[in-house]
Amino acid sequence: MLRTVRVVAAAALTLSGLWLGAAQASAASLPSCTVAVPNLGVFFPGTSSGSTDCMLGVGNQSEAVNVLQSAMTYCNGENVAIDGVFGPATKNALIRLQSRLGVAADGVYGPQTRNAMHFMYFNGGGCR
Structure with missing residues (x-):
């Protein structure tokens, strides 16, 4: 159970970082x-x-x-x-x-x- 929570948390952090990075890149390319x-x-x-x-x-x-x-x-x-x-x-x-x-x-x-x-x-x- 603890391993599953860690995997989900790591995935969420990775995806949020990718999303924020994409938002910043798209603003710079307007x-x-x-x-x-x-x-x-x-x-x-x-x-x-x-x-x-x-x-x-x-x-x-x-x-x-x-x-x-x-x-x-x-x-x-x-x-x-x-x-x-x-x-x-x-x-x-x-x-x-x-x-x-x-x-x-x-x-x-x-x-x-x-x-x-x-x-x-x-x-x-x-x-x-």
Whole structure:
């Protein structure tokens, strides 16, 4: 009986490690956000295929960065230039925001940050 418990526990630990490793690898392999994607009345940074599972970081320049900067400024209390360029000022503002939201404060926008942030309704009716 004790041997069975040990085998099951070892298998569970191995599988959980594999699952966590796969989740981290898949987040690192996400494409860059390039466009504004409308979803449920809100604009999100997204890809040209309509996915909002994407990333933004220093060096990105796109409509998606503009959406992120607008949301940071108007919906999340960060004062950042809305110029479509993800530079050091946007990164620092995103780190502050991520810290306040309780997500990994790495200055990179991805699904975890998206899920914690508020974004603007595209009819000008506030944020959600």
